[in-house]
Amino acid sequence: MRRRKSIYPLKLIDNMKRISSLLALALVTALTLVACKNDTKQMAGIPDDLVDSTLTPDEHKENIEEIAVNFVNYFDPADTEDLLVSIATLSEYIPYDESEYYMAAKELGLGVKNFSAYHFTMFATRASEQIVIDLTDPDAPLGGFCLTFDGEEWVESEIDPDMIQIVWDNAVATFSWNGSEKWQHEFKEEDLLVSVKVPSTINFSLKLDGVEHLGMTIKTKLSDKYTIACDSEVRIYGGYVLAAGSDADKKGCSTSSSISKDGKKIFGTYAAVAINDFTNLDNWYTEYYNEWDEEYYKELDPSEYFAENIKNGTARVDVLNLSVIGAGDFKGMVETLDRYDETTESEKEFYDKVCKLLNEKVDLILIYNCSNEKIAEVVFQTTLYGDEYWGEYYGLEPILLFPDGSKYAFEDFFNEQAFGDLFNAIYELMNKLPIVVE
Secondary structure (H helix, E strand, O other): EEEEEOOOOOOHHHHHHHHHHHHHHHHHHHOOOOOOOOOOOHOOOOOOOOOOOOOOOHHHHHHHHHHHHHHHHHHHHHHHHHHHHHHHHHHOOOOOOOOHHHHHHHHHHHHHHHHHHHHHHHHHHHHOOOOOOOOOOOOOOOEEEEEEEEOEEEEEEEEEOEEEEEEEOOOEEEEEEEOOOEEEEEEEOOEEEEEEEEOOOOEEEEEOOOOEEEEEEEEEEEEEEOEEEEEEEEEEEEEEEEEEEEEEEOEEEEEEEEEEEOEEEEEEEEEEEEOOOOOOHHHHHHEEEEEEOOOOEEEEEHHHHHHOOOOEEEEEOOOOOEEEEEEEOOOOOHHHHHHHHHHHHOOHHHHHHHHHHHHHEEEEEEEEOOOOOOEEEEEEEEEEEEEEEOOEEEEEEEEEEEEOOEEEEHHHHHHOOHHHHHHHHHHHHHHHOOOOOO
16 A cells, blocks of 8 residues: 655646645535534524514615625724735745745745635645645654845744744744644545644734734644544734634534624624535545546545535524524435436426425525514525527526515615615725735
């Protein structure tokens, strides 16, 4: 059996390139996963005492627009202007090359620029398509140095081996990690044992004139190779905190995120699904037929297994006191849709059956979470569309159904005329965004 540790060029087959990318996703970002209960409505947070709102659709428009405008007004682009200018300046100081250090620095830069936990953890594990670097490998250390730009060139000095520091102008960026948990999996299809050490804690701080403008803490936990968890917190100058958490095990998965400003939560998401053995990467293999060379191939693609084995799921988005909540029973839905596709005689009949299935299996509602009042539920209907290129065709359309029985297509309800103040607020915010010339 071939064994890969530390640095190992992935020149095996195309599938191995996909393995390394998916490993980074599965191990340290874990973007979906915890065991779900059968009561998906309860998990979604649909209140037991939910009541229908007595407001009219037009009054709901005014309320929703006010909530959205208030949300937009929480953000001040001036808070990040100095940070973005500093990052843009740093990019001018770093010469481009194809070295391992440059590729690692690129992930680090993307993490800073996008406030992305994903890129930070990609940097920490270096599970890229070309190479894997183990930060804890003494034979190939990535840390232990400080790079200082003196105005003309980068000067290197030694520091703690579990740390990297970059100094330029008035900025100091420090990246550190500690602890280590080993994750390994034998890919029998490839006759390959992959072994990766993932830091337990990853920290990043970027200070300007001694004041932190960007901070990040990422914590990972690998209970076993089928149970993983990751929590991250991003702190941005101006009182912003972006938090995220995810868990995955043999029974299912969940993920959550939030945005807070000065200690007040202004945005949140939650999603969870019940699905057995999704964290076993062997289940991600799917076989397909290549008509070009008339050969069957296997590749890592989790989408097919996910679609065929998902049981139920729930999702929720909160914007201040407005919530969009969904819960559904998806078991067997793929097979049912395939059967509709094979047995229906017309496009309209197919979409009529799909809409009926979704309306029976899925609950999707808008509520005011401060008063547990239902604004509207989302139902699906078959709609005849048409344009010059495609001509007339049928499709599925979501519809807002209000307690008074009135129905609105999304584009008719959320139109520019009704939400003019929101569009103006967004326009004003965009005009305040700092212009950084790179």
